[in-house]
Amino acid sequence: MPDTQLECCDCKKQFTWTERDQAFYTQQGFDKPKRCKDCRAKRKEDSLVKIAIRAVEAWEGWDGKPETKDAVGTAIERLKDAAHRVRK
Numbered sequence: 001m002p003d004t005q006l007e008c009c010d011c012k013k014q015f016t017w018t019e020r021d022q023a024f025y026t027q028q029g030f031d032k033p034k035r036c037k038d039c040r041a042k043r044k045e046d047s048l049v050k051i052a053i054r055a056v057e058a059w060e061g062w063d064g065k066p067e068t069k070d071a072v073g074t075a076i077e078r079l080k081d082a083a084h085r086v087r088k
């Protein structure tokens, strides 16, 4: 399929779904994108904030149990990973 114009469900702006992206989405079995690149980046940041809050809450509520510490460690790892992806 050639490049297609889609409407972002958040900001209602038109954005281009390129032929290359379409191939990638099809290959991954994803539905067509609902949001433009900017809104997707914004949502990624929002989810980063949520993970960060969870990590802080787990840390503050640390009851001295090793599994709580593990949960915090996992949250921090996810955060690092997500931060890396956002920066790209």
Ligand SMILES: [Zn+2]
Pocket: 008, 009, 010, 011, 012, 013, 035, 036, 037, 038, 039, 040
């Ligand atoms: Zn948008």
